[in-house]
Amino acid sequence: MSQNVIQFQHGLSLPEFLARYGSEEQCEQAVVAARWPHGWRCAHCHCQRFFLTRNGQGRQLWECFLCGYQSSSIAGTVMEHTKVPLSKWFLAMYLMTQNKNAISALALKRYLGVSYKTAWLLKHKLMQTMQERDACYRLHGRVEIDDAYLGGEREGHINGGRKALNKTAFIAAVQTHANGRPQYMRLTPVTDFTNEDVKKWAQRHLAPGCHVVSDGLNAFAQVCQAEATHERYVTGGGRQGAQTPQLHWVNTLLGNLKTSMRGTLHAFKHAKYAQRYLGEFAYRFNRRFSMAAMLPRLLRAMVVTRPLPLRVLRASEVCR
Numbered sequence: 001m002s003q004n005v006i007q008f009q010h011g012l013s014l015p016e017f018l019a020r021y022g023s024e025e026q027c028e029q030a031v032v033a034a035r036w037p038h039g040w041r042c043a044h045c046h047c048q049r050f051f052l053t054r055n056g057q058g059r060q061l062w063e064c065f066l067c068g069y070q071s072s073s074i075a076g077t078v079m080e081h082t083k084v085p086l087s088k089w090f091l092a093m094y095l096m097t098q099n100k101n102a103i104s105a106l107a108l109k110r111y112l113g114v115s116y117k118t119a120w121l122l123k124h125k126l127m128q129t130m131q132e133r134d135a136c137y138r139l140h141g142r143v144e145i146d147d148a149y150l151g152g153e154r155e156g157h158i159n160g161g162r163k164a165l166n167k168t169a170f171i172a173a174v175q176t177h178a179n180g181r182p183q184y185m186r187l188t189p190v191t192d193f194t195n196e197d198v199k200k201w202a203q204r205h206l207a208p209g210c211h212v213v214s215d216g217l218n219a220f221a222q223v224c225q226a227e228a229t230h231e232r233y234v235t236g237g238g239r240q241g242a243q244t245p246q247l248h249w250v251n252t253l254l255g256n257l258k259t260s261m262r263g264t265l266h267a268f269k270h271a272k273y274a275q276r277y278l279g280e281f282a283y284r285f286n287r288r289f290s291m292a293a294m295l296p297r298l299l300r301a302m303v304v305t306r307p308l309p310l311r312v313l314r315a316s317e318v319c320r
Contacts, residue, residue: 010291012098012291012295024085024087027085027089030296031086034299035073035077035303040062042062043075047064047065047066050062050063050065077303078128079302080307084112084114084122091112092112093299093302095108095111096108096280097284102261102264102277102280102281104265121310121313126298127280128308130280131276132279134279140210141177142175142176143206143210144212144213144247144249145172145213145223146215147172148169148172151167168270168274169191170187170188170274171198171201172185172187172250172254172257173250181249182249184285187257187281188205195218197219198219198223202222202223202225203225210227212230212231213231213233213247214230214232214233214247215233215235215244233247253285257281260281261277
């Protein structure tokens with residue numbers, strides 16, 4: 001059997017990572033290059049003339065020649081006000097992008113040598129960055145969609161079915177190539193699978209002219225409200241429904257998602273943080289064609305993502 005080219009690609013090895021980002025100076029230079037590829041520019045007056053100085057932590061500061069505004073390389077980014085060295089941020093990015101499966105905050109704590117609270121904060125800031133980066137893209141062409149849930153039965157919960165309290169609903173969508181292979185995916189939590197929820201999802205995440213393939217869930221007919229065509233297959237439940245050839249890739253990737261989460265995460269508050277965990281999985285999948293470039297691409301996303309203090313990360317997410 002021939003090897004899967006994507007699965008067995010070279011990626012970014014640990015020695016290569018350490019050679020590029022092994023020191024604090026190298027990491028800061030990488031942040032500066034990602035944030036200001038055409039040279040520093042004042043965020044207040046847009047002047048490009050500056051003085052260089054350093055703050056009490058030894059971090060480089062740019063002081064505008066005209067207005068005197070000072071900024072560091074991480075001011076205004078998702079890393080703003082961090083006390084964690086940039087080298088540990090980069091190691092966290094490496095571990096979260098180069099592993100096939102996710103990495104837990106507990107494992108991240110051990111690798112980075114930080115407290116669990118710090119590891120949780122770094123992980124969620126990176127996951128939020130990943131989720132927001134993919135949110136602006138729409139799916140095109142042929143798209144397989146399915147309804148799915150995080151969570152399941154729990155002792156003491158008498159209400160089961162689709163609206164069980166311990167379940168979080170989400171829509172899984174996979175854009176396929178002309179050759180039938182998967183290209184991109186989107187995993188989006190929804191309040192429920194009502195006509196209105198599916199209509200809002202389709203208008204936000206599907207490009208006009210999509211051809212959507214779904215199972216028999218009636219609400220999926222609402223994709224036509226987003227100027228998409230709809231192909232429906234009544235599959236039934238269980239293993240036979242999951243083996244429907246027209247929905248092969250969405251079912252396969254849902255299986256991979258569940259395997260990844262079971263093997264990495266013992267428990268997490270999916271009712272609160274589902275969008276980030278699902279976004280992390282989709283982010284890696286959508287950029288699987290070049291694992292070596294995944295870290296620089298994530299760095300670019302981080303320097304244009306707004307600051308995310310702990311109170312924001314702890315807040316419940318709003319389903320889109």
